[in-house]
Amino acid sequence: MxxxxxxxxxKERLSLLxxxxxxxxVIDGAFVLVDKNGIRTQIPVGGVAxxxxxxxTRVSHAAVVLAARVGCLLVxxxxxGVRFYSSGHPGxxxxxxxxxxxxxxxxxxxxxxxxxxxxxxxxxxxxxxxxSVEQLRGMEGVRVRQLYEQFAEKYQVPWTGRxxxxxEWGGGDVANxxxxxxxxxxxxxxxxxxxxxxxxxxxxFVHSGSPLSFVYDIADLFKTDTIIPIAxxxxxxxxxxxxxxxxxxxxxxxxxxxxxxxxxxxxxxxxSAGGLSQPEDPDWTVPPAIPVEKDAE
Numbered sequence: 001m002x003x004x005x006x007x008x009x010x011k012e013r014l015s016l017l018x019x020x021x022x023x024x025x026v027i028d029g030a031f032v033l034v035d036k037n038g039i040r041t042q043i044p045v046g047g048v049a050x051x052x053x054x055x056x057t058r059v060s061h062a063a064v065v066l067a068a069r070v071g072c073l074l075v076x077x078x079x080x081g082v083r084f085y086s087s088g089h090p091g092x093x094x095x096x097x098x099x100x101x102x103x104x105x106x107x108x109x110x111x112x113x114x115x116x117x118x119x120x121x122x123x124x125x126x127x128x129x130x131x132s133v134e135q136l137r138g139m140e141g142v143r144v145r146q147l148y149e150q151f152a153e154k155y156q157v158p159w160t161g162r163x164x165x166x167x168e169w170g171g172g173d174v175a176n177x178x179x180x181x182x183x184x185x186x187x188x189x190x191x192x193x194x195x196x197x198x199x200x201x202x203x204x205f206v207h208s209g210s211p212l213s214f215v216y217d218i219a220d221l222f223k224t225d226t227i228i229p230i231a232x233x234x235x236x237x238x239x240x241x242x243x244x245x246x247x248x249x250x251x252x253x254x255x256x257x258x259x260x261x262x263x264x265x266x267x268x269x270x271x272s273a274g275g276l277s278q279p280e281d282p283d284w285t286v287p288p289a290i291p292v293e294k295d296a297e
């Protein structure tokens with residue numbers, strides 16, 4: 001039988017690691033990435049909270065088993081996280097952060113505090129104390145429209161408003177197609193961060209009713225400084241393949257700015273505004289005994 005492994009707290013881990021063009025396997029009890037030339041790169045067991053598997057990556061059965069045992073989340077993504085495809089065991093199989101998030105969302109007072117914090121972070125100014133979530137949403141709509149107009153003027157892009165039909169992608173103008181593509185990229189990397197931190201993409205504070213409500217909440221905090229400039233800059237050049245150009249630009253920007261390293265701490269700061277006690281990293285607990293065939297070791 002395999003011996004139980006002591007869980008490593010998130011504070012003790014390298015949060016996230018991107019892997020590409022190789023096979024993730026287990027050799028001598030440790031994660032190893034083997035490239036096409038047979039060169040091995042060892043990854044510390046339990047030292048990474050989340051492995052982001054980019055295109056060109058294959059995963060062995062042994063690697064999936066080890067990831068489950070040490071509470072390491074496997075996430076299949078596009079280059080630099082511009083797309084989110086699937087994930088393994090979200091949050092290292094922990095429920096404390098999910099319960100904390102749900103508790104905040106179900107408490108009307110705490111939810112309002114988190115939503116206010118998000119708007120203050122996003123628009124960089126304090127808000128009136130008596131504003132409701134619905135009023136905050138109304139303010140957001142006005143400010144976002146003004147923001148798009150400012151960027152359109154800056155990059156000299158024709159702009160008649162945010163108009164697009166998901167069922168008729170090619171029917172939109174270049175600027176709207178670029179914005180939609182850039183937003184999809186940001187949603188991909190944001191959902192990966194939320195799952196890696198152990199939270200639920202569906203439990204939002206400003207947004208609600210969608211499987212990605214919390215993704216929209218957190219992504220909105222970063223749009224202005226990241227993807228909106230890229231979208232309008234790309235649209236100003238009127239490329240033949242605007243969606244591809246936007247995706248590549250977002251990929252490069254995500255890598256250069258190390259956006260994932262900013263996303264998870266920001267999530268924690270936003271939720272802390274709710275005023276409820278954050279879950280502490282649990283002490284060592286013994287996992288349930290699981291019988292394992294000897295040759296499966």
